[in-house]
Amino acid sequence: MSAAAFTLAEARDALKARKISSRELTEALVKAVEQARPLNAYVTETPEKAFEMAAASDARLAKGEGGALEGLPLAIKDLFCTKGVRTTAGSKILGNFVPPYESTVTQNLWNAGAVMLGKTNMDEFAMGSSNETSAHGPAFNPWRARNSNANLVPGGSSGGSAAAVAADLCLAATGTDTGGSIRQPAAVTGIVGLKPTYGRCSRWGIVAFASSLDQAGPMTKTVRDAAIMLKSMASVDTKDSTSMDVPVPDYEKLLEGGIKGLRVGIPKEYRMDGAPPEIAALWDKGAEWLKAQGAEIVEVSLPHTKYALPTYYIVAPAEASSNLARYDGVRYGHRAKGAHDITELYEKSRAEGFGAEVQRRILIGTYVLSAGYYDAYYARAQKLRTLIARDFTEAYGKCDVLLTPATPGPAFAVGDKSDDPVAMYLNDVFTVTVNLAGLPGIAVPAGLTANGLPLGLQLIGKAFDEATVLRAGLAIEEAAAFRHKPANWWRAA
Amino acid sequence: MSVDKDTVRRIARLARLAVPEEKLEPLAGELTGLFNWVEMLNEVHIEGVPAMTSVVAQKLKWREDKVTEGGAAEALMTNAPEHEATFFVVPKVVE
Numbered sequence: 001m002s003a004a005a006f007t008l009a010e011a012r013d014a015l016k017a018r019k020i021s022s023r024e025l026t027e028a029l030v031k032a033v034e035q036a037r038p039l040n041a042y043v044t045e046t047p048e049k050a051f052e053m054a055a056a057s058d059a060r061l062a063k064g065e066g067g068a069l070e071g072l073p074l075a076i077k078d079l080f081c082t083k084g085v086r087t088t089a090g091s092k093i094l095g096n097f098v099p100p101y102e103s104t105v106t107q108n109l110w111n112a113g114a115v116m117l118g119k120t121n122m123d124e125f126a127m128g129s130s131n132e133t134s135a136h137g138p139a140f141n142p143w144r145a146r147n148s149n150a151n152l153v154p155g156g157s158s159g160g161s162a163a164a165v166a167a168d169l170c171l172a173a174t175g176t177d178t179g180g181s182i183r184q185p186a187a188v189t190g191i192v193g194l195k196p197t198y199g200r201c202s203r204w205g206i207v208a209f210a211s212s213l214d215q216a217g218p219m220t221k222t223v224r225d226a227a228i229m230l231k232s233m234a235s236v237d238t239k240d241s242t243s244m245d246v247p248v249p250d251y252e253k254l255l256e257g258g259i260k261g262l263r264v265g266i267p268k269e270y271r272m273d274g275a276p277p278e279i280a281a282l283w284d285k286g287a288e289w290l291k292a293q294g295a296e297i298v299e300v301s302l303p304h305t306k307y308a309l310p311t312y313y314i315v316a317p318a319e320a321s322s323n324l325a326r327y328d329g330v331r332y333g334h335r336a337k338g339a340h341d342i343t344e345l346y347e348k349s350r351a352e353g354f355g356a357e358v359q360r361r362i363l364i365g366t367y368v369l370s371a372g373y374y375d376a377y378y379a380r381a382q383k384l385r386t387l388i389a390r391d392f393t394e395a396y397g398k399c400d401v402l403l404t405p406a407t408p409g410p411a412f413a414v415g416d417k418s419d420d421p422v423a424m425y426l427n428d429v430f431t432v433t434v435n436l437a438g439l440p441g442i443a444v445p446a447g448l449t450a451n452g453l454p455l456g457l458q459l460i461g462k463a464f465d466e467a468t469v470l471r472a473g474l475a476i477e478e479a480a481a482f483r484h485k486p487a488n489w490w491r492a493a
Numbered sequence: 494m495s496v497d498k499d500t501v502r503r504i505a506r507l508a509r510l511a512v513p514e515e516k517l518e519p520l521a522g523e524l525t526g527l528f529n530w531v532e533m534l535n536e537v538h539i540e541g542v543p544a545m546t547s548v549v550a551q552k553l554k555w556r557e558d559k560v561t562e563g564g565a566a567e568a569l570m571t572n573a574p575e576h577e578a579t580f581f582v583v584p585k586v587v588e
Contacts, residue, residue: 095574097572098571098572100565100568100569100571100572197549198548198549199549199551212548213548238556238561241553241554242551244549244551245554304537306533307533307534307537310530310531310533310534311534313527313530313531314531314534321508325509328509329574330573330574330581330583331569331572331573331581332572332573332574333572333574334574335574335575339584340584341584341585341586342583342584342586343509344511344584345583345584346509347509347510347511348511350508350509350510350511351510351511351512354510359510359512360520360523360524362508362510363501363504363505363508363510363520363524364524364527365508366504366507366508367496367500367504367524370504370507377531379544380534380535380539381534382544382545382546383539383542383543383544383545384534384537384539385544385545385548386542386543386544386545387537387539387542389545389548421523421526421527422526422527422530436548437548438548438549463549463550464549
């Protein structure tokens with residue numbers, strides 16, 4: 001087995017035991033990244049930086065020192081500002097923006113000793129569920145359907161990170177999740193993706209999409225790895241007033257103990273008409289797995305579920321139109337040539353710099369916030385959000401964690417849904433409620449479709465109870481025994 | 494609910510996005526489709542429901558009113574599309 005195929009925990013233990021050096025690990029991964037360029041998972045590779053960081057880690061490890069992630073090579077979604085390394089958010093409008101500062105989450109990872117391999121592809125400004133809105137072109141899913149050469153999407157918006165983890169192009173990656181952007185790509189690439197509680201990780205230095213929904217989290221090969229990585233990512237931060245001052249437990253230790261007596265809620269509204277039977281069958285199997293390990297299965301109701309997506313498509317564009325007002329061609333990023341006055345400079349720079357989906361959402365957001373429409377749309381959506389969050393509070397009177405499907409289907413072909421915005425939005429039908437309520441959720445690979453594509457299950461927890469989400473996730477992972485890997489078709493001949 | 498071409502032109506102006514004339518009509522169609530879908534929110538009774546202001550129960554933190562960082566004008570210029578010394582250059586704003 002190549003060192004690139006290590007899990008985070010395996011690599012950590014091998015480094016501690018001095019069975020491998022961070023340099024060797026980094027070499028294996030840098031080579032894997034180079035050979036996988038057809039996947040378009042990375043938009044910026046930083047091998048020199050990686051080797052420099054690996055050398056520093058090896059020096060620390062030799063002295064018996066080092067942090068929780070010492071010497072472990074990671075991929076970073078291109079939404080995190082990285083000092084001295086181009087950060088594009090998948091958009092042309094940021095041009096060759098090189099941040100003079102580091103995001104808090106990535107700084108936390110480097111402080112723990114992690115090594116940066118590069119920046120991963122993503123939907124433009126994290127707006128998309130297929131990675132097809134990226135200004136760098138789509139990233140591809142390492143998985144293909146049995147007997148097919150068609151390129152599939154890796155999900156989105158954290159599609160490059162998902163592809164990189166699934167294809168062993170990093171040990172683990174960061175993602176961000178506003179409506180499902182960690183969990184949905186994780187599910188369709190057969191990896192683990194955890195969206196923590198809103199406020200668990202600092203948003204400082206992450207390019208903003210919808211500030212009341214955005215949250216960073218780990219994308220990993222195993223549940224244990226997600227536990228390890230979240231511990232280092234999470235922190236309270238004076239630079240983000242919404243980051244919460246609550247203790248960050250040792251999630252890895254809390255994985256132990258099993259799920260005997262855990263009350264697992266099955267929300268009946270997630271059983272949707274027209275959903276593929278494979279999804280429902282996997283969901284039932286998941287409940288049986290948890291029951292067999294001692295959990296108690298209870299049916300619960302989340303009555304406002306069907307309103308979550310339309311609510312999201314008011315709230316998120318409204319916040320985005322406001323956040324993206326800063327891209328004006330003046331202080332950084334793309335600037336249109338030949339503008340005669342300042343308004344024309346703004347209008348042309350933004351029209352040239354933003355892609356079609358981002359422009360569509362800016363227009364939606366501007367409309368719902370404009371005079372005369374605010375109450376009908378934005379104010380109403382914020383009330384709906386209260387009702388959606390209340391549904392969860394009431395359900396948690398009867399259970400400790402919820403089990404749901406992660407996505408309405410497996411990965412689809414590139415180009416399949418790009419003509420119909422609402423059809424694309426439906427990919428997030430099972431994940432978006434969690435963002436609206438600020439809760440933690442994890443997607444865990446649980447099985448393959450008849451034609452060999454991965455499917456995931458989602459567990460949703462109470463606010464700041466990532467520990468229970470992870471423990472239940474581990475129970476699914478162990479029962480599913482998902483050991484499948486995609487066939488390596490992308491390696492340059 | 495139907496969004497017309499003039500409305501798209503108006504909100505594009507508010508959003509400072511140059512939308513070419515030939516794209517106004519297709520965008521109006523897309524937005525109409527989206528707002529028709531969103532219309533289902535009108536089924537829900539929302540009287541007396543408070544709007545969500547904070548997704549997790551917390552009070553916004555206070556901090557001391559003091560400068561923590563700043564004075565980085567030169568670093569900020571490194572990404573400017575056009576600048577002179579530590580000033581951003583823009584087209585003439587005041588006649």
